[in-house]
Amino acid sequence: MDQGQHITDAAPGAARYEPRGAGRRRVNRAGAWAAALLLAGVGVVVGCRAAGRDAVTPVPQLLAFLPWLIAPTAAALLIALLARWRTGLVCGVVVLGALAWYTEPYGKDGGEPAGPPVSGVRVLASNVQFSRGTNALIDTVARHRPDLVFVAECGSPCRDALDRESLRTRYPYRRAVAADGSEGSTILSRFPLKAAPTVAGTMGMPAAVADVRGHAVRLQLAHPMPPLPDQVGVWRTELGRLADAARAARGPAIMAGDFNATQDHAAFRRILDAGALRDAARLTGRARTPSWPSTAPGPLGTQIDHVLVTDDFSADASRFVRLSDTDHRALLVDLTLHG
Template structure:
């Protein structure tokens, strides 16, 4: 009985080792890329989007290592948990503008998924009354709905309407001057708004998603958004839309490193998922953002559920500050 019990114990320990090691190894690859500040290649960018959820396989690996009495694996799992906890902390620091308050600005960004949620977006805009509306995946039918439902309240617009996911529209209560947008597979138009006599650069973001095996366009288009943010000079900037990237992607953090702040982060919702809506908020990734230059402070931010789209809309209440002195 003793020998048979020892054999059964060894089998359990061996099975625990063989199950724990692949789990911990997979998580280690993703965490190592996060630590090295690289998005690497497929499937790392896809896993990085859901970095907090890697706690689940890590804890499973820890329990299996404990069951197998595999002490090296146990230490490995504890180290991974510590690194994950470190990286899950919000990226970027809070900051306050130095100048006096100049104007309140409410911003709404929404990916309407091939235009399916255009009607729901129009209803939300009438209810929430944002000053600026950034709309992604707005095709011809969506554009017609927005013109009909919101044209009077939002007389200023910059649009690049196209089929499928390629169209984008920017609506404003403030006077707009068209500006050169960012080149991308999907439309990313830009404009300059006149906010109480102060020019504010507006840029819609909708880079390609990091499709498996095709992350090149995603990297390049996020890089172009980074270049725009870095070259803005002293002009206030609102960069908003579906970035197809979270704070755990190095390409997105490089945009923040130009001095921009994330409105959801500054409004206390740094890890609130915005996609996919079928599993958010319990499970998902925050890939819809409103990014701001230091001229803005954030009073509040919240996510809205709109029927017809796989993204949650983001509403941010901002204050534009004048220059100090």
Template sequence: MGANGRRFLAWCAGLACAGASVVVGCRAADTDGITPVPQMLAFLPWLLVPTGLGVLCALLARWWPGLLWGAVLLGLLAWFLEPYGTAGAPGGPAVASVRVLAANVEFGNGTPALIAAVRRERPDVVFVSECDPACEARLGANAGYPHREAVPGTGSTGSLILSGFPLRGTRGVPGTMGMPGAVADVRGHAVRLQLAHPMPPVPGQVGVWREELAALRDFAARGGRAPTILAGDFNASQDHASFRRVLDAGLRDAARLTDDDRTPTWPSRTAPALGVQIDHVLVSREFSARRTRFLDLAGTDHRAVLADLTLHGPG
């Protein structure tokens, strides 16, 4: 290979590593940065592809500093692919089983598929994002749940919690899109329920996204020792610092507890081949998780998350 060919390959390697370095640097610095970094952080594992190509180009170009650069980036990416958060089990006795389903029905379009999934899986609590008035009415008539708490709205702003357990409504977490909250009486144990649906980190709305995730973090931090389930479409993955701060407030991801923390939920049309997990069921340390499944629902771009949980009493 001539000098011009090696120079071109070195240029390609530098370009690939420079782009990945910005995103990986923000991940290492525990910040989400500015557009386009938050959007790229969601797909952090896929940076292995351009970084690997950059390493290959550096090797062919015999550009040894670039090869070292790319190798360091690959090592950091491999490190960050590891699950985030502790996965220890509660020490107290099991007092109740709770099956939770979290689904974004995309402007209500996935409502028929959700009704079928609810009838088949029989979750105890259902968190529904983007549930418009027609969605709410259809679920009320066909899902068979005696208790509900909703923030009515059109398009993406409506949300709903359905429960087989008695509910007492709470103020919920304020946000651009509806995020209702409630306290459920789970066989004599008060469990805080909160639906999560912060603004997505689209350009121009990253600040709002951060603020609404911070509000969810504050909700989690106020829980003390009260059992808590925080579930829904977080528009964030474990590679976002703003989401990790929600976990650091005392919650664990059910998918993490069952070793499914990298299973994609969005966009459903390309998952699991290409996607990211932005739909989550988060629980306080009074819960353990036995199983997490991801359900394909026709009519929506999100996969639903179905988590089988166990509530534990004091140890």
């Protein structure tokens, strides 16, 4: 018998010869296929990120969690190593390097505004999830005393609670889209407000012009549709309208709320690129701090809640605050308006 072969049972009363190492080669081929599928899936998402395209489902949903795609990429690399698939190892290293590159914060950081400081402005942005987190929001407002409060998904129970006398005294100025469920939104302000055109959307996105120590500051609440599998087109359109609003803004401006998008979405980056807006979390070193879902353990999750400001503002500090009964963390930012 050839020393390179061995007998295996094929059926009762029969035998066949199989080259030594054939089983190992089958395992290697299976491992190579598994690694290739993982790398292909991650590679498509990374390719869309590099091309500046959000593409179609499931790419927009996966882009929201781009940094966490390092896990399947590392798994693919390990499988390729065990399967002795050299091409897969090279591809895996390339994909891993691209992920590391795009994990870096995106957007303008710039320097400090040139003009003298005019006023401190504390901003709180919160999605209270169908009004459920309203009581937690009110407690947070009482504790941190922001000057401007942007509240998404503020239906009639939320508006009624925010009409309490103590809140009316502190925030006498308001602009709202009065609707129930996720469609209602409200801006509360210590500063006098004038009306401004809203941005059209499925959910309410009110706007106003605040008088901050004699300086007109444009305020825009952001709450576009999320990129659900059957709503990606609507999501992209409504983020585009926010980019148009950013492009049209003149002078100091704040755009805040639940953008349902991260820095890895091209549609969100166009908002930053359209005007002079900068991400306050980015300016304060918290560009990757997750805001949703708030129930995710540790660092897991993604940042879809943002406060964007023009370069008339310096960002002094930011923190994400856990609120009960809502799946979003609130974003609290300390700004300084410069003249």
